Amino acid sequence: MIITGKTRLLGVIGYPIEHSLSPKMHNAAISYLKLDYIYLPFPVPPQQLHQAMAGFEAISLVGLSVTIPHKQAIMPLLKQISPTALAIGAVNTVWWSESGWHGTNTDLYGFLSPLRLLERDWTQVTPVILGHGGAARAVIVGCSELGCPEIHVVGRNKDKLDFFKDSWRSTGLESQIYTHSWDKIEGLLCQTDLLVNTTPVGMTPQIQDSPIQEKLWDKIKPSLIAYDLIYTPSPTLFLQQAKERGAYIIDGGEMLVQQGAAAFEIWLGKTAPVEIMREAFQN
Ligand code: NAP
Numbered sequence: 001m002i003i004t005g006k007t008r009l010l011g012v013i014g015y016p017i018e019h020s021l022s023p024k025m026h027n028a029a030i031s032y033l034k035l036d037y038i039y040l041p042f043p044v045p046p047q048q049l050h051q052a053m054a055g056f057e058a059i060s061l062v063g064l065s066v067t068i069p070h071k072q073a074i075m076p077l078l079k080q081i082s083p084t085a086l087a088i089g090a091v092n093t094v095w096w097s098e099s100g101w102h103g104t105n106t107d108l109y110g111f112l113s114p115l116r117l118l119e120r121d122w123t124q125v126t127p128v129i130l131g132h133g134g135a136a137r138a139v140i141v142g143c144s145e146l147g148c149p150e151i152h153v154v155g156r157n158k159d160k161l162d163f164f165k166d167s168w169r170s171t172g173l174e175s176q177i178y179t180h181s182w183d184k185i186e187g188l189l190c191q192t193d194l195l196v197n198t199t200p201v202g203m204t205p206q207i208q209d210s211p212i213q214e215k216l217w218d219k220i221k222p223s224l225i226a227y228d229l230i231y232t233p234s235p236t237l238f239l240q241q242a243k244e245r246g247a248y249i250i251d252g253g254e255m256l257v258q259q260g261a262a263a264f265e266i267w268l269g270k271t272a273p274v275e276i277m278r279e280a281f282q283n
Helices: 022-032 046-058 083-088 107-116 134-146 158-166 182-191 214-219 237-244 253-268 274-282
Strands: 008-014 037-043 063-066 093-097 100-104 127-130 151-155 177-181 194-197 225-228 248-250
Touching: 008 022, 008 046, 022 037, 022 253, 022 274, 063 253, 083 100, 083 107, 083 134, 093 253, 107 134, 107 225, 107 253, 127 134, 127 182, 134 151, 134 194, 151 158, 151 182, 158 177, 177 182, 182 214, 214 237, 225 237, 237 248, 253 274
Parallel strands: 008 037, 008 063, 127 151, 127 194, 151 177, 194 225, 225 248
Antiparallel strands: 063 093, 093 100
């Protein structure tokens, strides 16, 4: 990659940001397509988000990936937000246009990509989602888009669960969402065909942990799809346990690659070289 006087800037903002794999993926795609762009990591502390966005505007930065802790905080700074991001309540991709910053959420597309390859009658699938943070919101909108009539969400704090349920009031999805405490997991496991882990339990370095106790895996249906949003390690203990019981498993790697590819296409108006991005991620 050669930086010239005309090289244009893309990047990712988060805090911390050192762990991000997005620079590797995007710069591999930029090099492959021989584009005069560079994608950089920007550590932006929460209290400096406003100044950072003003600075990015001043230097004509083209677009950004947005990660923790800015996915919600950035929303008031945007001129326009896509209906998808509004439904999810978080933005992970922004770009500059003449009228100001625009934002959307490509996590939804990333989450759905591996599921859309499967032949399932989603109207007969009752997903169970473990955890109810930012990523779970994209997962819920995704399950609703697939046509799943009911979506069950498991959390460990009753007040947070109630708040979470309430937060869907204005979206029209509230009536599809059922919340449960963890002591209900055994009953839920017997019924579900799609179990999604959106908690960080099992992520490096805590790779010996799983959100589901070993003995409970005997309750699963043979048709179960176990999906873990975590991509390091791959597979997680959660996915190893599911696979041993015959479930179809999906890790978070493809979601990461596909959400990045969707963002790349928004910024550059070109088809993303997904295979190159996947290779960069895997390496
Ligand atoms: P988040 O907003 O912090 O939400 C985490 C959720 O997990 C919360 O509901 C939290 O509950 C729950 N949780 C945390 N520790 C738990 C534990 N020990 N037992 C039970 N529940 C627990 O995080 P997020 O942004 O949604 O991200 C969640 C995971 O998804 C992370 O591992 C992240 O790396 C992954 N992710 C992957 C992709 C991808 O592209 N593959 C994209 C986004 C996120 P409390 O509120 O009670 O703590």
